[in-house]
Amino acid sequence: MNIVVCMKQVPDTTEVKIDPATGTLIREGIPSIINPDDKSGLEAALVLKDQVGAKVTVLSMGPPQADLALREALAMGADDAVLLSDRAFGGADTWATSTTIAAALRKLGFDLIICGRQAIDGDTAQVGPQIAEHLKLPHVSYVSELELKGDSVVVKRVFEDGYQRIKAKLPCLLTALKDMNSPRYMSVAGIFDAYKKEIKVWGLADIVVDETNIGLKGSPTRVKKSFTKGVKSAGKVYEVDAKEGARIIVEALREKYVI
Amino acid sequence: MDFQTDKEHSLLMSMYASFAEEEVKPLAKEVDEEERFPVETVEKMARYGMLGIPIPKEFGGAGGDNLGYVMAVEAMSKVCGTTGVILSAHTSLCAAPIYEFGTPEQKQKYLPALAKGEKLGAFGLTEPNAGTDAAGQQTTAELKGDHYVLNGSKLFITNAGYADVYVIFAMTDKSKGTRGISAFIVEKEMPGFSIGKKEEKMGIRGSATCELIFENVKVPAANLLGAEGKGFGIAMKTLDGGRIGIAAQALGLAQGAIDETVAYVKERKQFGKSLAQFQNTQFQLADMQAKTDAARLLVYKAACCKDAKLPYSVEAATAKLFASETAMEVTTKAVQLHGGYGYTREYPVERMMRDAKITEIYEGTSEVQRMVISANMLK
Amino acid sequence: MNISDYRGVMVFAEQRRGSVQKIAYELLGVGRRIADTLQEPLVALLIGSKLPDSAAKELIAQGADKVIVVDDPALDVYMTEPYAKAMTKAIDTYKPGIVFTGATTIGRDLAPRVSARVKTGLTADCTGLEIEDGTRNLLMTRPAFGGNIMATIVCPEHRPQMSTVRAGVMRKLERDETRKGTVERLDVKIEAKDKNVEILEVVVEKATKKNIEDANVLISGGRGMGNLDNYNRLQGIADELGGLVSASRAVVDAGWVGQDKQVGQTGKTVRPDVYFACGISGMIQHIAGMEDSEFIVAINKNASAPIFEYADIGIVADINKVVPALVEELKAAKAAS
Numbered sequence: 001m002n003i004v005v006c007m008k009q010v011p012d013t014t015e016v017k018i019d020p021a022t023g024t025l026i027r028e029g030i031p032s033i034i035n036p037d038d039k040s041g042l043e044a045a046l047v048l049k050d051q052v053g054a055k056v057t058v059l060s061m062g063p064p065q066a067d068l069a070l071r072e073a074l075a076m077g078a079d080d081a082v083l084l085s086d087r088a089f090g091g092a093d094t095w096a097t098s099t100t101i102a103a104a105l106r107k108l109g110f111d112l113i114i115c116g117r118q119a120i121d122g123d124t125a126q127v128g129p130q131i132a133e134h135l136k137l138p139h140v141s142y143v144s145e146l147e148l149k150g151d152s153v154v155v156k157r158v159f160e161d162g163y164q165r166i167k168a169k170l171p172c173l174l175t176a177l178k179d180m181n182s183p184r185y186m187s188v189a190g191i192f193d194a195y196k197k198e199i200k201v202w203g204l205a206d207i208v209v210d211e212t213n214i215g216l217k218g219s220p221t222r223v224k225k226s227f228t229k230g231v232k233s234a235g236k237v238y239e240v241d242a243k244e245g246a247r248i249i250v251e252a253l254r255e256k257y258v259i
Numbered sequence: 260m261d262f263q264t265d266k267e268h269s270l271l272m273s274m275y276a277s278f279a280e281e282e283v284k285p286l287a288k289e290v291d292e293e294e295r296f297p298v299e300t301v302e303k304m305a306r307y308g309m310l311g312i313p314i315p316k317e318f319g320g321a322g323g324d325n326l327g328y329v330m331a332v333e334a335m336s337k338v339c340g341t342t343g344v345i346l347s348a349h350t351s352l353c354a355a356p357i358y359e360f361g362t363p364e365q366k367q368k369y370l371p372a373l374a375k376g377e378k379l380g381a382f383g384l385t386e387p388n389a390g391t392d393a394a395g396q397q398t399t400a401e402l403k404g405d406h407y408v409l410n411g412s413k414l415f416i417t418n419a420g421y422a423d424v425y426v427i428f429a430m431t432d433k434s435k436g437t438r439g440i441s442a443f444i445v446e447k448e449m450p451g452f453s454i455g456k457k458e459e460k461m462g463i464r465g466s467a468t469c470e471l472i473f474e475n476v477k478v479p480a481a482n483l484l485g486a487e488g489k490g491f492g493i494a495m496k497t498l499d500g501g502r503i504g505i506a507a508q509a510l511g512l513a514q515g516a517i518d519e520t521v522a523y524v525k526e527r528k529q530f531g532k533s534l535a536q537f538q539n540t541q542f543q544l545a546d547m548q549a550k551t552d553a554a555r556l557l558v559y560k561a562a563c564c565k566d567a568k569l570p571y572s573v574e575a576a577t578a579k580l581f582a583s584e585t586a587m588e589v590t591t592k593a594v595q596l597h598g599g600y601g602y603t604r605e606y607p608v609e610r611m612m613r614d615a616k617i618t619e620i621y622e623g624t625s626e627v628q629r630m631v632i633s634a635n636m637l638k
Numbered sequence: 639m640n641i642s643d644y645r646g647v648m649v650f651a652e653q654r655r656g657s658v659q660k661i662a663y664e665l666l667g668v669g670r671r672i673a674d675t676l677q678e679p680l681v682a683l684l685i686g687s688k689l690p691d692s693a694a695k696e697l698i699a700q701g702a703d704k705v706i707v708v709d710d711p712a713l714d715v716y717m718t719e720p721y722a723k724a725m726t727k728a729i730d731t732y733k734p735g736i737v738f739t740g741a742t743t744i745g746r747d748l749a750p751r752v753s754a755r756v757k758t759g760l761t762a763d764c765t766g767l768e769i770e771d772g773t774r775n776l777l778m779t780r781p782a783f784g785g786n787i788m789a790t791i792v793c794p795e796h797r798p799q800m801s802t803v804r805a806g807v808m809r810k811l812e813r814d815e816t817r818k819g820t821v822e823r824l825d826v827k828i829e830a831k832d833k834n835v836e837i838l839e840v841v842v843e844k845a846t847k848k849n850i851e852d853a854n855v856l857i858s859g860g861r862g863m864g865n866l867d868n869y870n871r872l873q874g875i876a877d878e879l880g881g882l883v884s885a886s887r888a889v890v891d892a893g894w895v896g897q898d899k900q901v902g903q904t905g906k907t908v909r910p911d912v913y914f915a916c917g918i919s920g921m922i923q924h925i926a927g928m929e930d931s932e933f934i935v936a937i938n939k940n941a942s943a944p945i946f947e948y949a950d951i952g953i954v955a956d957i958n959k960v961v962p963a964l965v966e967e968l969k970a971a972k973a974a975s
Contacts, residue, residue, distance in 0.1 A: 013783055013784025016783060016784060068270075075274070094760065121783055122762075122782055123762065124760075125750070125762060126750035126762060127750075128750075129751045129754070130753070133751050141746070141747045142743050159743045162843045163841050164715075165837070165841075167835065168835040169834075187306075187321070188307060189320075189322055191270045191323075192321065192323050193322075195266055219759070220757070220758050221791050222791065222792050224791065225789070226782070226788065226790070235946070235947075237946050237954060238953055239955075240955065243963045245963070245964075246964040246967040248951065249935055250967040250968060250971050257807050258912055258933075259971050526922040526925060527922050528944070
């Protein structure tokens with residue numbers, strides 16, 4: 001069985017700080033990590049590998065530095081790694097990204113594709129289902145449990161108010177939630193081996209894709225502007241009676257759209 | 260000369276750091292307060308190959324190197340001194356001598372289980388009357404046919420009781436002094452071998468430190484490590500390696516205390532500003548970090564010498580002397596910068612200070628390290 | 639694609655077990671504003687099985703000019719492909735310029751699948767939606783980078799312009815039963831092959847008890863609560879805001895609540911959207927565990943308590959008087975919305 005896990009290397013957004021003087025994002029020194037949902041997807045694939053001997057390939061699209069995330073995946077136990085990296089792929093939105101990744105998946109071949117539900121830098125949750133659409137595969141998103149049953153997978157699909165247990169025939173695509181499991185650490189031996197392996201780097205010439213559908217040019221959406229929410233203003237303290245205090249709090253919560 | 264960490268070792272450090280933070284740190288306080296040996300941590304370290312880091316794959320190890328190993332001891336010690344010494348004693352004092360001095364049969368028999376962490380290792384040299392003066396061994400081993408009979412006792416043995424395999428030193432010929440000392444591989448189950456009193460310690464309280472008792476323990480002659488009479492040399496070379504491990508433990512304790520202090524002084528406010536804004540804090544921290552960074556270079560250098568199969572005895576002594584004294588100084592300053600809170604068990608720096616003290620004592624006191632270093636200078 | 643062929647705003651009226659979800663009305667609220675700006679119609683797309691007529695009527699009362707109903711037994715329980723097929727057909731048939739879907743676990747599954755199929759852009763989790771003067775393009779603003787930055791996205795050359803919209807952000811309209819609208823049925827043939835996965839089990843459950851680290855709203859009580867009864871009253875605020883009650887170390891040490899609820903140095907580090915520090919003085923051990931919270935409300939009768947230095951809003955008053963007043967205000971605010 002061939003499992004391909006799609007992964008993204010992301011900045012650890014929990015480490016992001018806003019410069020208090022300028023109100024801009026401090027990007028320096030933010031560690032890059034494997035996107036948490038993707039890492040759980042990889043763990044789920046490695047569990048299947050332990051159980052039935054699947055071959056696990058990790059696929060990522062990004063700059064050459066994304067090599068590190070793939071090495072980490074190899075050190076955790078993935079068998080093979082492919083990095084899609086080409087200037088032509090740059091600036092892609094989710095539509096163009098999914099188109100590019102789908103092309104690479106066609107070349108790789110697969111029985112099961114596992115993506116993370118969403119990446120912590122973009123939080124869109126779009127690329128997984130869009131890849132499935134491009135490949136005309138069924139997909140199940142928000143997966144929190146996975147079990148292989150013959151030629152199918154049985155998964156738990158989570159909703160806000162409950163869950164479904166869904167059986168999907170292979171080949172199909174799943175998007176994994178990070179609470180699906182606790183990903184294993186890299187092993188010491190795995191780390192020393194990871195740098196002995198070759199990571200395939202595929203550019204535009206290596207995949208079959210319509211050039212007008214990739215990168216910035218192939219993206220239906222554009223970022224018009226981005227801005228920070230600005231420096232947190234100093235708090236206000238009110239010496240008032242309880243009722244007035246409650247009113248002030250509710251008004252503030254309303255402004256923050258909490259209620 | 261290359262002072263850059265290469266890719267493998269960078270990745271190793273990031274793995275050790277997450278492992279330490281998520282698996283080891285949450286237990287550190289409890290392990291210390293309850294003097295509890297963290298069995299579950301040992302099992303987890305085994306699962307990821309951390310109990311056989313420098314051992315080649317053919318013997319079940321991770322196929323890594325000593326640099327990668329000391330980084331592990333450093334990372335664990337940063338959050339828990341106990342875990343650091345368990346790892347160090349197992350690897351440097353038991354797996355390493357069997358790997359370096361063992362026969363092919365001994366390696367095949369003991370190394371895979373040790374390197375995979377299925378079995379834990381320990382080392383027994385110190386005796387009530389033979390500490391720094393290791394030549395004063397009272398434990399005896401008498402050859403009787405195809406086995407030796409061991410009698411005597413050992414003191415202050417790390418991992419005692421939890422270890423399955425022990426490298427033990429005993430006199431095979433008392434008349435020859437240090438040349439009468441031999442090394443043996445002794446198994447926990449061998450009849451007559453028992454664990455005596457457990458020490459109540461100031462620091463590294465989760466590590467099991469006990470007396471070993473040998474009463475007519477029959478050890479197969481095949482378990483003689485190295486030749487008869489070569490035990491003292493094996494002990495000294497093993498301790499050279501062990502010192503790098505302990506130096507790494509001290510290094511980790513120092514860095515751990517600095518990290519805790521940096522977080523604390525940013526939070527804690529006095530006189531309307533954070534402690535971090537006071538120049539005394541800034542200067543103290545700078546001194547602490549500078550010394551710790553210097554210690555790190557010495558520790559890594561010693562490990563790299565061992566990896567390169569260069570002499571490392573003096574390098575190991577230098578690293579241990581400097582790192583352990585730095586750890587003591589840095590952890591003491593960390594407690595001071597924490598003020599009253601630093602003296603309470605709510606913050607980990609007091610534990611780190613207690614843990615640091617032992618690094619100046621075991622596997623050769625600071626005085627012994629000074630002897631090794633100066634002897635090399637004056638020869 | 640001729641962009642001018644696409645007109646109007648379509649909102650996906652998400653229903654579960656036959657009942658239209660609140661998010662649908664929120665989408666109609668923002669959709670109405672956008673449709674009015676464009677002077678184009680607002681339609682609601684209702685997909686399901688055996689849907690009551692009242693559902694469509696309600697969507698009109700909540701702002702829709704037209705309700706398109708796709709009703710088929712195969713659409714009873716949400717399944718990606720049949721729903722994607724229905725929505726795609728609705729888009730192909732009605733050619734809306736804009737499509738809004740709730741950023742729910744259904745909307746965020748359906749919308750990407752459909753956007754890929756109709757080859758258009760999709761912007762996730764929007765919190766701001768406006769029409770740009772001149773171009774009449776939709777400006778879709780959303781948080782990114784873990785909420786640290788906001789980005790405004792456009793989809794200038796493809797239609798429809800699709801976005802998922804975060805729940806609870808948009809205001810629904812005043813309900814108006816006199817509002818006029820039409821209901822149209824759209825036939826979509828769902829074939830056996832469209833049901834490309836098999837749903838073995840559907841389980842509906844109330845939100846499970848969460849860890850305090852995962853809560854969006856935390857109400858933390860400290861020593862200043864006085865006693866256990868007072869501390870337990872914080873649950874009232876938590877219930878109104880869908881949050882959890884947590885504690886300072888003093889409260890845990892007093893045995894009022896378990897250690898799994900403790901915030902701070904020796905407890906847990908939390909970063910909810912809203913953090914209430916009730917009767918908590920703000921010792922640094924506590925601050926270390928909560929200072930990254932998005933919005934901090936502190937209530938303490940001691941005006942010089944350090945917690946006020948970290949609070950976005952501080953109320954100097956007796957917490958045990960503020961709690962009942964706050965519960966009352968929150969109830970009133972909810973009733974009014």
